[in-house]
Amino acid sequence: MAFLERQKWDRVVRKGFLIFILIALITLPLISPRYISIYHIRLLTECFILGLFALGLNFLMGYAGIISFGHAMFFALGGYTTSIVLVKLGWPLTLGILIAMIFSALFGFVLGFFARQLKGVYVAMLTFAVAQMIYEILISWDSFLGGTDGLLGIPEAKLVIAPHIAIDMTTPQRYYYFCLIVLIVSIYVMHRLLESSFGHVLVAIKENELRVRFIGYPVDRYKMAAFLVSGLFSGLAGALFASLDRFVSPQIGAWILSGEVILIMLIGGMGTLLGPVIGAGFFVYLREFLTDYTVHWRLVLGVIFVMIVIFLPKGLYHPISRLFGKEDVSHLLKRRERNDKGV
Numbered sequence: 001m002a003f004l005e006r007q008k009w010d011r012v013v014r015k016g017f018l019i020f021i022l023i024a025l026i027t028l029p030l031i032s033p034r035y036i037s038i039y040h041i042r043l044l045t046e047c048f049i050l051g052l053f054a055l056g057l058n059f060l061m062g063y064a065g066i067i068s069f070g071h072a073m074f075f076a077l078g079g080y081t082t083s084i085v086l087v088k089l090g091w092p093l094t095l096g097i098l099i100a101m102i103f104s105a106l107f108g109f110v111l112g113f114f115a116r117q118l119k120g121v122y123v124a125m126l127t128f129a130v131a132q133m134i135y136e137i138l139i140s141w142d143s144f145l146g147g148t149d150g151l152l153g154i155p156e157a158k159l160v161i162a163p164h165i166a167i168d169m170t171t172p173q174r175y176y177y178f179c180l181i182v183l184i185v186s187i188y189v190m191h192r193l194l195e196s197s198f199g200h201v202l203v204a205i206k207e208n209e210l211r212v213r214f215i216g217y218p219v220d221r222y223k224m225a226a227f228l229v230s231g232l233f234s235g236l237a238g239a240l241f242a243s244l245d246r247f248v249s250p251q252i253g254a255w256i257l258s259g260e261v262i263l264i265m266l267i268g269g270m271g272t273l274l275g276p277v278i279g280a281g282f283f284v285y286l287r288e289f290l291t292d293y294t295v296h297w298r299l300v301l302g303v304i305f306v307m308i309v310i311f312l313p314k315g316l317y318h319p320i321s322r323l324f325g326k327e328d329v330s331h332l333l334k335r336r337e338r339n340d341k342g343v
Contacts, residue, residue, distance in 0.1 A: 104235020
């Protein structure tokens with residue numbers, strides 16, 4: 001009975017903490033610019049976008065167990081697709097984001113078709129090779145994609161909800177709220193997917209693929225679907241990033257960004273929904289802090305990452321979740337057994 005009461009209390013504490021964080025994020029842009037500058041609003045918006053990007057990778061690696069070393073290709077596809085829709089076609093941001101999501105999801109589905117029967121490092125090398133191909137296309141197609149200069153002149157964002165109804169997203173505060181809403185909705189959708197039978201099968205594939213095949217599940221189709229979902233969310237993040245910077249370059253598809261998003265996911269906590277968002281915030285603000293002191297900030301970040309892997313192998317989310325009420329169930333069961341025995 002005490003165990004159940006403790007579990008109920010833990011859920012109340014976790015929900016209360018999440019509500020507190022959400023209220024804080026909502027009220028931050030309302031604070032006087034003297035205390036919260038536009039610079040910090042922009043940094044937080046970037047945290048939301050990179051957190052969404054890491055969530056897309058986390059769905060593939062953390063839950064499906066499929067390694068990707070070239071996930072920046074989805075980010076670049078989303079960013080460039082939105083930029084082409086806005087710059088070349090002159091269509092509104094809403095259509096740009098939707099087309100970017102569809103295109104990135106379809107590309108992920110096709111990539112999943114070729115990767116469906118590969119495992120481990122072979123999948124990782126396939127994703128890396130395809131990402132390098134995408135990167136070469138981005139830097140070589142000068143006439144349409146701008147080559148190494150990228151695409152300039154992305155117009156100010158206007159979110160068209162219905163004919164003759166549009167929301168101006170030109171102010172940093174409004175775009176901040178828009179990205180925050182997109183992140184929250186994405187986390188909820190991903191949570192529902194993982195709680196469904198589809199998500200349970202994906203986790204089972206990660207744990208024991210051979211057994212899932214023997215049961216009779218079409219494992220290859222589930223892997224392709226995992227690539228599709230991951231590509232969709234990662235492409236959405238790229239679309240939001242393009243509108244934030246109003247400029248895209250081939251660097252958003254470079255291998256270094258693929259490594260950084262893996263770093264973000266591992267720092268926050270792989271296989272958790274909130275871990276990648278925490279990792280994104282940690283990464284962005286640590287990067288901004290370190291760049292004020294050294295141009296070799298990635299070296300310092302690498303040392304910090306090694307320390308986190310050694311001392312916090314489950315990422316930052318694990319100690320934070322334990323601090324605010326979430327305790328490992330097996331630990332509570334052992335404690336209950338000791339109490340029953342009178343130890």
